[in-house]
Amino acid sequence: MSLAADVLTRAKEKGVMIATAESCTGGMVFAALTDIAGSSAVMDRGFVTYTNDAKQEMLGVSSATLAAHGAxxxxxxxxxxxxxxxxxxxxxxxxxxxxxxxxxxxxxxxGRVCFGITFGTDTHTETVEFGALGRKMVRESARDHALSLLHQALSTK
Incomplete structure (x- = not known):
């Protein structure tokens, strides 16, 4: 079973709905999950927020946070x-x-990618330095890492 399929199975077992917020991956995580039949049982929505304006308008990211820390x-x-x-x-x-x-x-x-994972009231963040692997590989690596974060969250709660 693929990691994406396992995420969906665990989410279904726990009755958990999933959302994604993606910038540099442009929806690749959401696509990986929704490529699997039956994903509509647990996939609510995906936000592709490539620009800072989109991050602010769709997700409520603070302009002060963007100014202080960057996207x-x-x-x-x-x-x-x-x-x-x-x-x-x-x-x-x-x-x-x-x-x-x-x-x-x-x-x-x-190759620097920052991740956030939130489940209930808990939020965890981390930065992964994938290195200069090239655009395609960085994006695929980020997608796979996000899937593993979802898997871990569903395995521990």
Missing amino acids: VSEQVAKEMAEGARANSKAQLAVSITGIAGPGGSEHKPE
Whole structure:
């Protein structure tokens, strides 16, 4: 069974609805989950918020947070995940914001991706440095990591 299929099975068993908030992956996590028949039982909605305006308008990310930390930060990932949960019928939400490349900067290099996962009242964030693997590989790695975060959340609650 694939990781995505296992996430769906666990969510169904627990009666948990899922939402996603994605930036650099452009909906890849939501697509991976909804590629599987029967996903509508647990998939509520996916937010693709590529711009800062979209993050603010759709998820309620604070302009002050964006100004202080930038879009690629754990603080923004936290607000994205919590915004996805608050603006949906989901109990579990995952967020992704990062630099897929090419490019980046000394302070925010290519391959840096920040994640948020919120389940109930608990929110966890983390940053993963995938490195300059190329745009396609960074995005796929971020998708897979988000699926593993969903899997872990459903395995521990």
